[in-house]
Amino acid sequence: MAEERATMGIYDRDYYSQPRGFEGGFGAPRSAAQLSITVRLILLNAAIYIVGLFFENKQLPMLWFGVSNNTLTSPLHWYQFLTHGFIHSPESGTHLLFNMLGLWFFGRPVEDRLGRREFLTLYLFMIVAGGVFLSVRTYFQGVPVRVIGASGAVSGIILLFVFYYPRLQVLFMFFLPMPAWILGVFLVAYNLIGAASGIGHTAFDGHLTGMAVAALYYYRHWNLSRTFSNWIPSRLGNPLRRRPKLRVLRPDKDEKLAQEADRILEKLHREGIDSLTPKERRILNKYSRKVRGS
Secondary structure, three states, X not given: OOOOOOOOOHHHOHHHOOOOOOOOOOOOOOOOOOOOHHHXXXXXXXXXXXXXXXXXXXXXXXXXXXEEOOHHHOHHHOOHHHHHHHOOOOOOHHHXXXXXXXXXXHHHHHHHHHOHHHHHHHHHHHHHHHHHHHHHHHHHHOOOOEEOOOHHHXXXXXXXXXXXXXXXXXXXXXXXXXXXXXXXXXHHHHHHHHHHHOOOOOXXXXXXXXXXXXXXXXXXXXXXXXXXXXXXXXHHOOOOOOOOOOXXXXXXXXXXXXXXXXXXXXXXXXXXXXXXXXXXXHHHHHHHHHHHHO
C-alpha cells in the first residue's frame, strides 16, 4: 500500500472514502511517491521501450515479443501472450505515453483497493487474456498480424475504477469534468464502435477483452491471487501462497461475520452510507477490526 495508518476504523475504509490519489480532484498527487506496483509497471514499460530504441532494427522487440496469429499454435511462443503487453510501438511515443498515463491515474486507486498482489495478478491476467483472444481471432481469420501494447489491461483497470467509484469526478482529456460512470460508458461505446468498424490498426477487441475481464472480476467477486495460489502445486514453492499465521480460528463464526459484512457492503454500494442502521455500522466496525488483526 502507499501509506500505513496507525488505526483503522470503519470510516477509514475504502468503501467510505474517495480513493487515495484523487484527493482534491482527478490526478491530485499522493504523499511521497512510493514504488507501488503501478509505479513499477510504468517504470518497467518505460525501460523496455528505451532499450528497444537502441536496436538497429527497432521492429525486433515486436517480432520477438508481440503476439501473433501463429502464437496460438506454437507452444514455444506462448510467452508472447504475456510479453506483448510490455512492448509499445517504437514509431510513436504516444502509444506508451497514453497507456502509462491511464495506468498512473486509474491504477493507483484500484491498487489501493485490491492490494498489491491482487492488483498485479489481475493486471497480468488481463494482458494474457487479451493476448490469447487476439491470437485466436487472428488465427481463425487467417490474418498475419503482430499485436503489442498494454492497452487491453489499462482499459480493464479504467473500467474497474469506474465500477468502484462511479460517481467520482474525473477529468476527461484533462479538462472536461464528468462522473466516472460517463467515462466508462464512453470507453465501452468507443471500443464497440471501433471493433465493429474494423478501421485502423487499433486492437479494439483487445481493449474490450480487458474490460470484459474487469466486468467479470467485479460482478463475480473474483480473487485471482487466491485462485492461482491454490492452483499452483506447493512443491514448486509457490511464491503467491501466504505463510500460515498462528492464530485460533472459529470457522463458522468468522464466515458468518464475513457474509454479514458482505451483505452490508452490498447495501452500502446500492443505497449509500445513510441507509445503514446502527447495528450494521457496528458489524462493519467489528469486521474492520478483525480484518486488520488477521
